[in-house]
Amino acid sequence: MRFKRKWYTKLMMAAITAIALIWTLVPVYIVISNSVRKTLEIKEMPPKLIFTPTLSHFEKVLTLDNFGKYFSNSIIISLSTIVLTILAGTLAAYGLKICKSAIGQRISNVLLLGKMVPTITVMIPLFIMFNQMHLTGTYVAPVLAHCSLSLFFVTWLMANFMQDIPNELLEAASVMGCSRLKAFPLVVVPLLKPAIASATILVMQSSWNELLFSLTLTNIKTYPLTVGVAKYVGALSVDWGKCSAAATLTIVPIVIVGFFMQKYLVSGITAGAVKG
Template sequence: MRKPRFNTIGTWLALALFTFWTIVPIALVVVNSFKKAKDIFTTTPRLFFTPTLDNYVNAFTKANFGLYYLNSTIVALVSTVIAIVIGTFAAYALTSFRLNVANTIAGGFFLGKLVPVISMLLPLFVIINSIGLRGTLAGPIIAHVALNLPFVVWLMMGFLRDVPHELHQAAMIDGCTRMQTFWKVLFPIIFPGIAAAFVLSAQYSWNELLFSLQLTTLDTYTLPVGIAGFVGSISVDWGLSSAAATATMVPLIILGFFVQKHIAAGTTGGAVKG
C-alpha cells in the first residue's frame, strides 16, 4: 500500500516542479509588463506595485509594434495554410497510391526535419534574394513553408496510415472519386491531425527569429525581430520587451485552447464502428 502512495506523491511532486519551472518565467514577464522601470530594477522584487499600461501604449505607438503584429499574423497564417494544404495532400498521395518509393520519400521528408535549421539559411537567403523577395513578406513565408512542410507531411502520414483502408474502398465502391473520398470520408477523421499540425506550424512561424531577421527589413519586421530590437548594445528596455512578449503570447494561447478539444475528440475508432 505504501509503494503506490509513494509513486503518487512523487508524480505530483514532479508535476508541481515542472509547472513551477514553466509558469514562473511567464508570470514574471507578464508582471513586469505592468511595472514601471523603478519597480522592475529594485534589489528586492516588489510584489505590490501600482500597475501601469504605459509599456503597452509605448509598444504599440512609439515602437511600431502594431505593424510587427500585422506582419507576423500574415506570415504565420499564409505560411501555415500553404504548408498544411501541400503537406496533407502529399501525405495522402504517399499513403493512398501505394507507391513503391513512398517510404523512401517519407524518410526524405523526415530527414529534412532533422537537418539543422541554420544550415538552410544561406541557400534560402540566396534563392529569395535572387528572385527579389528579400524585404517582403513573401520571403519569410517561403522560408517558413519550407521549414514546416517536412513536419506536416510526416505528421499527417501517421494519421492517414491509421485510417483503415476499407474506408477508401467503401467510398470508391459508392462512386466517390479520390478527392471526394478525401473530403467526405478522410477529412473528418484526420481533422485532429490537421488541427495539431496547424497549431504547431503556426507556433513555429510566429516565434521564428533567424530567417525573419535575415529576410525582412524595417517595414516587414515580424514580432520576434521587433522584440529583439528592444535589446540594445548597452541596456534592455525590460518593461517594453515584457509588454511586447506578453502581447505576443496571447494569440497562441487562445489558439491552443480553441483547438485542444478538436485534438482530443478525434479518433478513427468512431469512423469504423458503424
C-alpha cells in the same frame, strides 16, 4: 491496479509537483508582470507582489515602435504558412497513401531527414536567392522560408494520421463510384479534421515564434513580432520595460490559442512519436 503508497511517497510527489509548477509558471509570470511594472520597479529586489500596474510600456511599444504593424505582420505570415503547408502537405500525404503503400511508408520516413538540415544552412543561400529576386521585404520570403521548416513535418504528420484511415473505407467509396480525387474532399478530409487542427497549432507556434529566417528575410515593413522583440535586445543592455511588453504581446496570443487547442497540440506532438 495501483500500488499502495506510503504517506512520505505522497508528500514527495506533492513537493515535486509544486516545484515543477513553480518552475514552469514563474518565468512566464515574471515577463508578464514586468510588462505592467514601472521601469524602476522592474529592477527592484525583492519584486513586489502587489503593485499599481501601468500600461505605459504597451503604449510606447504600440505607438512609437509600431508593434501594431508587427502584430498584423505576424498574423499574416503565420496564417499564410499554415494554409500553404497544410494544403500542400495533406495533398502530398494523400498521394503517398494511394501509392503502393510500401513506397509511401518509406518516403514518409525519409521526410524526417529534412529536420536534420540546420536552419542556417538553408537560410544563407535563401537570403541570397530572395535578395536577387527582390523578394526580401515581401511577405513571400518569410512565408516560403517558414514552409521549409514545417512542410516536411506536416506531410509526415498527415501521412501518419492517414495510416489510421481504414483502406476498406476508401474501397467502399470507390465501389460507390467515388473517384480517388473525389474521395479526398468527401472521405479523407472530414476524417482528418483532428489532424488538421494538430498541424495548425504546431505550424502556428513554429511560424509565430521563428526568429532566424524572419531576422534576415524581412524589412521594416514586414517585421514580425519576434524580430521586433529582437531589436530591443542589445549586447550589453536591454530596455526591460519595453522588452517585456513586446514579449507579452508575442506570448499571450499563442498561449491563448494553444490553451483552446490543447487537445490537438498534445495529439499532434505524440502522434508521430509514439507510433514511431
